Amino acid sequence: MNRxxxxxxxxxxxxxxxxxxxxxxxxxxxxxxSRLSTVICAPVYSRREGLSTEVAVGVREGLKRDSSILCxxxxxxxxxxxxxxxxxxxxxxxxxxxxxxxxxxxxx
Numbered sequence: 001m002n003r004x005x006x007x008x009x010x011x012x013x014x015x016x017x018x019x020x021x022x023x024x025x026x027x028x029x030x031x032x033x034s035r036l037s038t039v040i041c042a043p044v045y046s047r048r049e050g051l052s053t054e055v056a057v058g059v060r061e062g063l064k065r066d067s068s069i070l071c072x073x074x075x076x077x078x079x080x081x082x083x084x085x086x087x088x089x090x091x092x093x094x095x096x097x098x099x100x101x102x103x104x105x106x107x108x
Contacts, residue, residue: 004089062087071104
């Protein structure tokens with residue numbers, strides 16, 4: 001598992017009406033490689049609002065349609081839930097993700 005990878009998660013959590021949701025791993029690689037059982041992820045939504053905390057993704061990243069990563073809705077998920085690999089962000093998209101995450105958590 002690596003930072004920037006996308007996984008389809010079954011029954012992602014309370015309040016989510018979808019049976020499945022795609023998430024992007026955003027934790028630092030050191031945490032991902034550690035013995036901790038969870039990683040921080042950002043959900044992918046099919047709608048786009050044009051926010052500075054969103055990153056546009058789509059077919060190139062393994063999705064069926066244009067979507068966006070929503071960095072304002074970070075969650076911690078068990079690594080065991082991240083087993084259905086979809087795709088990965090390229091270096092350009094990973095840089096966009098890092099900028100959006102910095103805005104979302106107000107880090108300059």
